[in-house]
Amino acid sequence: xxxxxxxxxxxxxxxxxxxxxxxxxxxxxxxxxxxxxxxxxxxxxxxxxxxxxxxxxxxxxxxxxxxxxxxxxxxxxxxxxxxxxxxxxxxxxxxxxxxxxxxxxxxxxxxx
Amino acid sequence: xxxxxxxxxxxxxxxxxxxxxxxxxxxxxxxxxxxxxxxxxxxxxxxxxxxxxxxxxxxxxxxxxxxxxxxxxxxxxxxxxxxxxxxxxxxxxxxxxxxxxxxxxxxxxxxxxx
Numbered sequence: 122x123x124x125x126x127x128x129x130x131x132x133x134x135x136x137x138x139x140x141x142x143x144x145x146x147x148x149x150x151x152x153x154x155x156x157x158x159x160x161x162x163x164x165x166x167x168x169x170x171x172x173x174x175x176x177x178x179x180x181x182x183x184x185x186x187x188x189x190x191x192x193x194x195x196x197x198x199x200x201x202x203x204x205x206x207x208x209x210x211x212x213x214x215x216x217x218x219x220x221x222x223x224x225x226x227x228x229x230x231x232x233x
Numbered sequence: 234x235x236x237x238x239x240x241x242x243x244x245x246x247x248x249x250x251x252x253x254x255x256x257x258x259x260x261x262x263x264x265x266x267x268x269x270x271x272x273x274x275x276x277x278x279x280x281x282x283x284x285x286x287x288x289x290x291x292x293x294x295x296x297x298x299x300x301x302x303x304x305x306x307x308x309x310x311x312x313x314x315x316x317x318x319x320x321x322x323x324x325x326x327x328x329x330x331x332x333x334x335x336x337x338x339x340x341x342x343x344x345x346x347x
Contacts, residue, residue, distance in 0.1 A: 155335070164235060164323055164338030165276075210276065214334055220289045221266070221336055225275040 123148040125211050125224035133230045134201055142196040142227045144185075144211035152213040154178075154187050154194040159208045159226070168196075168209070201231045236260060237339035239324050245345045251312040254342045258305055258326030264288070265307040266327070266336060267299055271320040282307060311344070319346045 128143040146152065153172045157165040169178030174189035183198045194211060211224040236259035246252055258265050267279040269292075278291035282301035293299075296314075301307040311318060321343050325336040 153334075157336075157338075162340075164237075164340050165325075165336070166235065166338065167335050170335065220278055220281065220291060221334060222278070223268075223276045 123152070123213065123222055125213055125222055127209075127211050127224035127227050129227070130208075131228040131230060133232065136203055136231055136233050137200045138231075140196070140198040140201045140205075140229070142209055142211075142229070144194045144196065144224060146192050146194065146211070146213050148192075148213055151189075154185070155212040155214070155221075156183070156185055156194070156196050157210040157212060157223070159210065161207070165210060201229075203231045203233055205229060206231045235337050235339060237324060237326050237337050239322075239339035239342050241342055242340065243343045243345075245347065246314060247347055248314055248316060250314050250346075251310065252314065252344065254309040254311070254322050254324075254344075256307045256309070256324030256326075256339060258307070258324075259337050262326035262328050262337065263305065264327045264329060264334070265301055265305070266325040267293075267307070267309050268323040268325065269320045270323060270341070274320075276323075279309070314344075314346045316346050319344055 124147045155170045156168040158168045159165045169180040171178040171187035177186045208226045210226045214221045238257040264283045266281045269277045279293040281289040299309045321341045323341045325338045327334045
């Protein structure tokens with residue numbers, strides 16, 4: 122079945138460091154891909170999305186490119202801030218089914 | 234405020250009891266999703282409704298049931314509660330039922346079973 126795999130956390134970075142969180146997926150057809158973020162004590166919220174191959178989603182300095190050839194959607198940010206400390210979830214949904222499938226989440230802590 | 238309202242925010246109950254969690258979707262959204270988030274299982278999809286009809290079912294136990302009412306709010310009923318049911322339960326809503334759906338999540342209901 123369809124699935125999403127993310128790098129294991131937790132990830133701890135110093136402020137202004139470069140961030141990469143790997144995400145790969147298995148899906149039939151052409152899924153849409155998402156990154157959601159969950160700040161402490163809150164629900165998940167959409168960070169960015171891409172709906173077709175080679176699309177780049179971006180928001181708040183974060184970017185991810187839909188790579189069909191490697192079935193990947195890695196999240197990157199050039200310079201993280203303490204306020205980016207959160208749990209990041211990669212997710213996918215297809216056009217032919219209803220479920221949104223989430224990865225296990227990657228916890229990020231940014232220290233000053 | 235995401236526009237998705239969940240009540241109660243916190244709930245403490247005993248094993249064997251039954252609870253009901255309520256969700257009001259964002260205005261204009263027809264689809265409601267329920268997820269369970271626990272430390273060891275991550276974010277697990279339970280069930281989805283679209284305009285009152287069940288659309289998809291995930292890892293929902295037989296002790297759990299849900300429905301979506303004509304005014305589009307949804308309730309998740311958890312019965313014969315066990316210690317392992319302690320978790321955060323999230324409701325999310327979206328406009329459509331499939332495709333490039335963006336989910337809007339509520340703040341969650343934290344259930345503690347003692």
